[in-house]
Amino acid sequence: MRPLRLDSLEIFVDVVRCGGFRAAALGRGVSSSAISQSISALEEALGIRLLNRTTRSVAPTEAGERLLERLSPALHDIRTAIDDLNQLRERPSGTVRINAPGPAADHVLCPLAFDFMKLYPDVDVEIVSDAAIIDIVEQGFDAGVRFGNQLAQDMIAMPLGPALRYALVASPEYLRHHSRPDSPSDLLQHDCIRRRFPGGTMETWAFEKDGEEVEISPQGRLTLSSAYHERQAAMAGAGIAHLLEDYVRDDLAQGRLVELLVDWKKRLPSWFLYYPSRRHTSAAMRAFLEYIRRREWPAVGR
Structure with missing residues (x-):
């Protein structure tokens, strides 16, 4: 059996999360062929097919589903161990990944992130604009943004921005x-x-x-x-x-x-930033949460 490379396990998770080789390659800044070769080497090392490939899609096999179920928490533990070392640094580093609907990203989250990144130059921020209700833990996000009534019970939520109102408009x-x-x-x-x-x-x-x-x-x-x-x-x-x-x-x-x-x-209600209550919060995410807690939101009049 060929030796198993640990980085190929993380690449496998990325391919499943992104839904294909090309999207995973873009996220990693490498070629699609490099991603494909890593997956092929992983399958050869394990002696079993992990992904079903077609010209249009990539989906995990039953073996791939089982591996993914065990890998996600294991990789998170590894990231947590590395992040624990980050606590010894003077400045937080790492990446904050947030999933948010377009309106929340446009008018609240992006302006916050831009200012936050000026204060924390070692922290990277990735914002994915998506209105669908997803499992942020399964999809590899640190946090999500939704209305309060759309949050799962095992999430910690904090207000993000002022209360909202819709306007009914037409052109002259x-x-x-x-x-x-x-x-x-x-x-x-x-x-x-x-x-x-x-x-x-x-x-x-x-x-x-x-x-x-x-x-x-x-x-x-x-x-x-x-x-x-x-x-x-x-x-x-x-x-x-x-x-x-x-x-x-x-x-x-x-x-x-x-x-x-x-x-x-x-x-x-306002938008809410939410994150898992049972998951270790990285130093970068803790810095972002503290930055939000210090903000004062303007009131919205009637």
């Missing part, structure tokens, strides 16, 4: 040809720009006024999956969009968009 051009809605139910007669989430479900629009809550399923000809594209569509007069205020604040101020049903705004 659209309103020249359509009457303004006076209530949420009027929106059912309008061309609304709909959003489909990664899991396939359609977004519903929630409103609140004087204790009355209303939720509608918007109707319209255009369906998108990106807040930026929805904003572009609204600017082009394609319909009414339902977007977080951060995306349209400047457009409203400049008159490029007009806000509708202002008195029906529903206030939402």
Whole structure:
């Protein structure tokens, strides 16, 4: 049996996590052929196939699944042991990997990370923009960002940013040809720009006024999956969009968009940064958490 290289085990985990050789190679800064050779050498050393390969996808075999189940905690223990040495350094080092929806990454997480990296030059930050609900531990992330009601019970969560509100907007051009809605139910007669989430479900629009809550399923000809594209569509007069205020604040101020049903705004919880309660937290991640705890978030008015 050929000698087993420990780094090939970590490469195997990367290939499964990334879903293919090319993505794993990009993450490691090497060629796809180098990744393929490492996996082939690992399979030869173990005497068993670990991955099923097709022209379009790579998936673990039953043996690969079993190995992955044991490897993930073992590799984490190795990283923890190395990180323990990091505590002896004057400055934290390492990588912080965070999974977050696009809006949270755009307006809260990225600005925080940029300032954090200036204070901690030895820490690398990787932010993956993804709206799907995932297992951050299984996918190799240190933390994730979601709304409070989307968090698993075994996670520690902390507020990330102020409370949120959506704005209902349309262009002046659209309103020249359509009457303004006076209530949420009027929106059912309008061309609304709909959003489909990664899991396939359609977004519903929630409103609140004087204790009355209303939720509608918007109707319209255009369906998108990106807040930026929805904003572009609204600017082009394609319909009414339902977007977080951060995306349209400047457009409203400049008159490029007009806000509708202002008195029906529903206030939402803030984003939450969450991380596993049963997992060792690296020095780099602890520094990031402490940086967030020191922040003071502005209040959002009614």
